[in-house]
Amino acid sequence: MLESSRKIVIKVGSNTLSDKDGFVNEKFIEELCNQVSQLKQQGKEVIIVSSGAKVAGISTINKWSRKSDINYKQALCAIGQVRLLGSYERCFEQHNIHIGQVLLTRDDFFIDSRVLNIRNTLFTLIDEGVVPIINENDTVCIKELQIGDNDTLAAYTATLWNADTLIILSDIDGLYNKNPKTDKDAKLVELVEDVDSIIKDIEIGEANEFGTGGIKTKLDAAKICNDYEISMILANGKIDNIITKIYNNEIKYTLFKKCN
Numbered sequence: 001m002l003e004s005s006r007k008i009v010i011k012v013g014s015n016t017l018s019d020k021d022g023f024v025n026e027k028f029i030e031e032l033c034n035q036v037s038q039l040k041q042q043g044k045e046v047i048i049v050s051s052g053a054k055v056a057g058i059s060t061i062n063k064w065s066r067k068s069d070i071n072y073k074q075a076l077c078a079i080g081q082v083r084l085l086g087s088y089e090r091c092f093e094q095h096n097i098h099i100g101q102v103l104l105t106r107d108d109f110f111i112d113s114r115v116l117n118i119r120n121t122l123f124t125l126i127d128e129g130v131v132p133i134i135n136e137n138d139t140v141c142i143k144e145l146q147i148g149d150n151d152t153l154a155a156y157t158a159t160l161w162n163a164d165t166l167i168i169l170s171d172i173d174g175l176y177n178k179n180p181k182t183d184k185d186a187k188l189v190e191l192v193e194d195v196d197s198i199i200k201d202i203e204i205g206e207a208n209e210f211g212t213g214g215i216k217t218k219l220d221a222a223k224i225c226n227d228y229e230i231s232m233i234l235a236n237g238k239i240d241n242i243i244t245k246i247y248n249n250e251i252k253y254t255l256f257k258k259c260n
């Protein structure tokens, strides 16, 4: 599946980037950079959409983690974004790959002049071998901070770039018929050809402690992608070298693909 994709967007959720204590999982970032480097060696182009600024903010200053006021969350994101990108930069340096920080809001995708500017920046970065790392600009817009955790931002990025595949890494193996965290008998759905109809057949449970969107925003992202004939994979970022395993068909996940 990934073998035939040339342009790949990888979205990393907050749960995936956090360790069990709620701090940034540096080993995960290192592994992700190794795998992206391998993809690039295989001729793929990659954009990363990374959440985790708030988690990184808490890791940096070790306070305000329990504050629910949105201004504190924004402040944590502003602090954490620097740390997060610093981690990506250090890991990609090992592979002689430069990164470019791109901060966007969902509204940007609906304003023609901004779309043109975003497109120009992204295409130039990618043409020059740089890996763009996108996150929401939480200072000017708090939508993704409240709901979504970048799932839809990643889907809009995939459409704007005409990606072949969006990979969303979360802390579950894919879409289940029930919330796998609360129902032990939940079954993995391996292929979804029609997002609208699957929504009627599954139970949508709560998101996790560090996550915000839950499965609902992942289904929204799948719908956006599939409408543009872009495939979406939902897979478990907690599994070591998950992208390589997807590439080698060694692992189960959910593929959202509209088949004509």
Ligand code: ADP
Pocket (backbone or CB within 6 Å): 012, 013, 014, 015, 016, 149, 169, 170, 171, 172, 174, 175, 176, 177, 178, 179, 180, 181, 202, 203, 204, 205, 206, 207, 208, 209, 210, 211, 212, 213, 214, 215
């Ligand atoms: P992330 O931070 O990775 O974006 P979220 O916590 O926002 O992750 O969303 C993933 C969570 O959604 C899972 O850990 C799971 O507990 C929950 N969930 C609820 N219903 C389902 C379902 N039907 N299938 C899969 N996951 C579900």
